[in-house]
Amino acid sequence: MADFQANTRPFAELDRAGRTRRLRRLAEAALTEYDVPVARLTPLPRGRNTAFRVDGADGHRYVLRIERPDGPSVAQVRSEMAWLAALGRETDLAVPRPVPTRERQAATVVADPAVPEPRTCVLYRRLEGRFLDERLSAPQLYRLGEFTARLHRHGARMNGLDRGRADDLTAFGRAQVDGFSDTVVDRAVALAGGDEGVRAALARVRAVRSALGFGADVFGLVHGGLHQENYLFHRGRARVVDFDDCGFGHYAYDLAVTVDAFTHLPHHAELREALLDGYRSVRPATFATDPAVLNAFVGLRRVQLRLRELDDHP
Incomplete structure (x- = not known):
C-alpha cells in the first residue's frame, strides 16, 4: 500500500x-x-x-x-x-x-x-577529482583564480549566446527590463520582510555597477556559481563543473561567489588573496579584484542567496 x-x-x-x-x-x-x-x-x-x-x-x-x-x-x-x-x-x-x-x-x-x-x-x-572545503589551500585557490580569469577571457569572445544575467535578484527581477530597477529593489526588500539592509546592499552594488560600466574589460560571460560544490581538483589542476547558472555579468561577480562561499573558513583571508593573485596573474589590469568592487558584489551574492531561500520556502 x-x-x-x-x-x-x-x-x-x-x-x-x-x-x-x-x-x-x-x-x-x-x-x-x-x-x-x-x-x-x-x-x-x-x-x-x-x-x-x-x-x-x-x-x-x-x-x-x-x-x-x-x-x-x-x-x-x-x-x-x-x-x-x-x-x-x-x-x-x-x-x-x-x-x-x-x-x-x-x-x-x-x-x-x-x-x-x-x-x-x-x-x-564526468570530471574526476575531489571537492574540498575545510581543506582548501592557498595554492589551490591561486590555480582557481587563474582558471577563472582564463574562463572570463574566453567568454568575452563568445557572441550570440542565449543566456540571461547571472546576477538577477529574483524571478521577478529576471522578468523585468532592468533587473535592478527601483521596483525590483522594492520587491526584494518586501520579500526580505522589509529589511532595509537589503536596500542598502543593493544601493552599493548599483553604484559600483554604474561606475564600472558594461565594457568588455569588466563585463561578459561568467560561470555564475563558482562555489566549492562546483570546483574540484585533480592532480593539482582546478576543474570546474555545473555551468547551469552561467550568464552575463560583471567579472567581479564570479569572484564574489567564490569568496563568499569560503568566508566560514578560518583562513579565508589567505584564500581570498591567493584567489585574487591567481586572477591578476592572467588579467593584471582589472577592476574585478578591487576590494570595494569585490565587497559590493559579495553583498549582492548574500542578498541573492537570502532571497532565493525565501522564494523556495515562502
Missing part, C-alpha cells in the same frame, strides 16, 4: 528522494537518445537540479543532468553546451565535455507520465 501511495502522490508533495525516484525513469528515457551503453545509474546529491552519474559499459563515466522546471529554457541550455564545447575545442581548461544525442543535438526534452512537465536533459563526460 505504501509503495502504491508513493507512486500516486502528486509530484509536488514528494520529498527530494521521492522526486528523484520519479525522475530516474525520466533519466532512463533520456539516455535512450544517446549512443551510450548504460551499465548503472546513480543519483548525485549535489546541486539544485537532479543529476545522475552514468557508468557506461564502455568504461566511461558521464553525468546526466535533468533541468529544474523553473530553470533555463531549452535554447539557453543549448547555449551553455555551446560554450562548454568551445572551451573544450579552444582551451585546455578542465570543464565537462558535452555528449550530443544520436541526432547531434546538444540537449533533449523528455516527458514521463509521473512527472508533471517535460524536462530538458543534457549528458556530459
Whole structure:
C-alpha cells in the first residue's frame, strides 16, 4: 500500500528522494537518445537540479543532468553546451565535455507520465577529482583564480549566446527590463520582510555597477556559481563543473561567489588573496579584484542567496 501511495502522490508533495525516484525513469528515457551503453545509474546529491552519474559499459563515466522546471529554457541550455564545447575545442581548461544525442543535438526534452512537465536533459563526460572545503589551500585557490580569469577571457569572445544575467535578484527581477530597477529593489526588500539592509546592499552594488560600466574589460560571460560544490581538483589542476547558472555579468561577480562561499573558513583571508593573485596573474589590469568592487558584489551574492531561500520556502 505504501509503495502504491508513493507512486500516486502528486509530484509536488514528494520529498527530494521521492522526486528523484520519479525522475530516474525520466533519466532512463533520456539516455535512450544517446549512443551510450548504460551499465548503472546513480543519483548525485549535489546541486539544485537532479543529476545522475552514468557508468557506461564502455568504461566511461558521464553525468546526466535533468533541468529544474523553473530553470533555463531549452535554447539557453543549448547555449551553455555551446560554450562548454568551445572551451573544450579552444582551451585546455578542465570543464565537462558535452555528449550530443544520436541526432547531434546538444540537449533533449523528455516527458514521463509521473512527472508533471517535460524536462530538458543534457549528458556530459564526468570530471574526476575531489571537492574540498575545510581543506582548501592557498595554492589551490591561486590555480582557481587563474582558471577563472582564463574562463572570463574566453567568454568575452563568445557572441550570440542565449543566456540571461547571472546576477538577477529574483524571478521577478529576471522578468523585468532592468533587473535592478527601483521596483525590483522594492520587491526584494518586501520579500526580505522589509529589511532595509537589503536596500542598502543593493544601493552599493548599483553604484559600483554604474561606475564600472558594461565594457568588455569588466563585463561578459561568467560561470555564475563558482562555489566549492562546483570546483574540484585533480592532480593539482582546478576543474570546474555545473555551468547551469552561467550568464552575463560583471567579472567581479564570479569572484564574489567564490569568496563568499569560503568566508566560514578560518583562513579565508589567505584564500581570498591567493584567489585574487591567481586572477591578476592572467588579467593584471582589472577592476574585478578591487576590494570595494569585490565587497559590493559579495553583498549582492548574500542578498541573492537570502532571497532565493525565501522564494523556495515562502
